[in-house]
Amino acid sequence: MKIVLKIGGNEIDDPSFLQELADLVAQARAAGHVMVLVHGGGKEITGLLEKLGLDIKFVSGMRYTDSPTLDAVEMVLSGLINKRLVKALLRKGIDCIGLSGVDGRILIAERILRDGNDIGLVGKVVDVNLSVLTAMVEKFAVVLSPLAVDAASTTSLNVNADYAAAAVSSALRSDLIIFLSNVPGVLKNGTVIHRIDELEFIDLRKTGVVSGGMVPKIEAALAALKGGTTRAIVTDNKGAINVISGLPGGTQIVA
Ligand SMILES: Nc1ncnc2c1ncn2[C@@H]1O[C@H](COP(=O)(O)OP(=O)(O)OP(=O)(O)O)[C@@H](O)[C@H]1O
Ligand SMILES: [Mg+2]
Structure with missing residues (x-):
């Protein structure tokens, strides 16, 4: 299978999380699966911005990214966190390479507005360089x-990691995209909902059951499915191990 894993930023600084993740990827690679991991890292970007004394501003849940902020985003995501994940996988003996969407023009984006507002150097992916990505995977x-x-290759753009993962999954026509987060799935009254379609999502959002970071995640899952991905799941490490082994786990999003 071709599998895209979106790694949430909440636990990316936790050594035991990294170890579990590496076990999961090792198991998947041993079974012959193609693996692309797209990661976030919002918590650590905020940490560096605070250390640098830069303003932190969000517009409708998306980070306002001026030029100094973009530099910090790129340092943290393409440097610190990307290489931390690479090392965690290398320690497990996984043949692994770390790249950013800038390298080989893997992700080409254009600037977007958020609810009609300027949010700086933030983009949405409009093209994926499949030949480079395919050669790598x-x-x-x-x-x-x-x-x-x-x-024009003049600037980097900050892309929401959930949407970037969806764009990669669509371009690869992947069999499975898993949004790995710090929750076992989409929860209602503390219980994992096993399956959510688009209409149910609208309802869950209206009633406030689904909020915050879960909203872009489900939107991205729907985009991945519409883009040609076969299956989309929201879960944690444990759920992902089950799903990759063919067992049920987490929340399946259906278009
Ligand atoms: N119904 C819900 N079920 C589960 N989590 C929910 C729900 N509604 C809102 N959430 C929130 O969504 C969060 C997951 O999204 P979040 O953006 O924080 O994580 P991530 O995308 O994995 O990390 P990052 O954005 O740093 O990459 C959960 O931790 C929880 O607080
Ligand atoms: Mg998120």
């Missing part, structure tokens, strides 16, 4: 940071 588990390049 043949040999390696690929760890990809969600920085993209603009069409």
